[in-house]
Amino acid sequence: MRVVLCGYYGKGNGGDEALLATLLQMLPNHVTPVVLSGNPQQTRDRYHVEACDRMNLFSVLQTLRQSDAFVWGGGSLLQDVTSAISPLYYGGLMILAQQLGLKTIAWAQGIGPLKRNTTVNLARRSFGKCTAVSVRDQGSAALLSEWGIPCTLAPDPVWALESASVPGLWDLPAPRVAVTLRSHPQLTATRLDNFTRALIDFQKATQTCILLVPFQQSQDLVIAEAVASKLPGVHKVLCLEDPQALKGVFRGVEMAIGMRLHSLIMAAAEGCRCFALSYDPKVSKLMIELDLPGWNLTEIPEDYYVICNTLLECYANGNSLTSDQIQSLVDRALMHQDLLEQVFSH
Incomplete structure (x- = not known):
């Protein structure tokens, strides 16, 4: 099973990389991950996985068409405080994956803050059509409950990330x-x-x-x-x-x-x-x-x-x-x- 992993990966952010490392650690063995990354070569070298340039929309579309499932991989992907473009990117890809018939998972999400009506509507639509949803905080769970969307509430997955020793x-x-x-x-x-x-x-x-x-x-x-x-x-x-x-x-x-x-x-x-x-x-x-x-x-x-x-x-x-x-x-x-x-x- 080929599964596309989508998040703020390959952008040099330790927290988002930790979410990716934990997601890869938690995926079942029969799953082949394909990571959408800002630095595909680095992602391939670090995690020994397939990776695709997250901003090359032709490659992303091709990757989605060749896959069975799509995962939003952790973090505050749907928020419009730092950027109005960011939720359009993530929400757009989720809706596209749903239209292509892939299983879709919103995994370990922290939803918001959401200030714009367009973002709220996008979030409701994309979360509402997911095969499964998990969130990492009570506020996100309460928002989904308000929207009538079932979810699993659990602490941030990075709690379970295996640590490695630091030379020196x-x-x-x-x-x-x-x-x-x-x-x-x-x-x-x-x-x-x-x-x-x-x-x-x-x-x-x-x-x-x-x-x-x-x-x-x-x-x-x-x-x-x-x-x-x-x-x-x-x-x-x-x-x-x-x-x-x-x-x-x-x-x-x-x-x-x-x-x-x-x-x-x-x-x-x-x-x-x-x-x-x-x-x-x-x-x-x-x-x-x-x-x-x-x-x-x-x-x-x-x-x-x-x-x-x-x-x-x-x-x-x-x-x-x-x-x-x-x-x-x-x-x-x-x-x-x-x-x-x-x-x-x-």
Whole structure:
């Protein structure tokens, strides 16, 4: 069975690559995946799968015609906050796959935010005609329920991603703290400067090795390098392409300070204390679900002493998830795998 996997793949985003790696890990053995990718050669080399240029519509159409099923592979694909074009692309492909008679699955979706009526209508239509749907948060499940569309609700599948060891990580002095920042309009120059000053004092107080981990190098590397250049103690900018290695980083750190959703999921899954800086409702939802300390970007204190003391409190007294909590999340994340097995067993 040939199955087309569609997501924000091959674009250098660690979270989306982690979703792809997990989806490939969860597919039944008799399925041959074909990945729509922004960098098909890299996708072929990294995952040893067939890949097709996601923007070559002739190739995409040909691939769909030669396949049996189509999967939206995880994440916030249907939202119109960052782009009005993006939902048209994903929704259009889903509807095309449905018209061509393929089995269609919306897998591990986080729906929204949806601000435009056209996007809402597109989402209702494309989800409504799916063979099966799974979502990763309560808000998405509630929206589908409102639309009368049945779905499976389970934690983000990346909870169940197998991690890999990171060469050289254990040679860096312990204790280690990982920091994952991304560019965002709400992370203003002033807020970033205050946070950096707080991190400098935090490092002096804790004598930690700070690991700056850009999840999407095109957006995050500049910030990581800017922060690194000001740190007085031992630090390293860790640029990793392999999502399993990205998750493996958090095995070797005491605490993670993260903006990116999947940095926090990976860290929590590896038993790390987490402190969240939320730029998006999906991060805020995770903070509530896991009872994570942190701030929305707009609420970061202006006094860097307050930021530093809050981080120190989390470092000294914060709790990681228990092994039972982690196992429960991993087990429930495997419901996304059960859904794939049910659909592809017929």
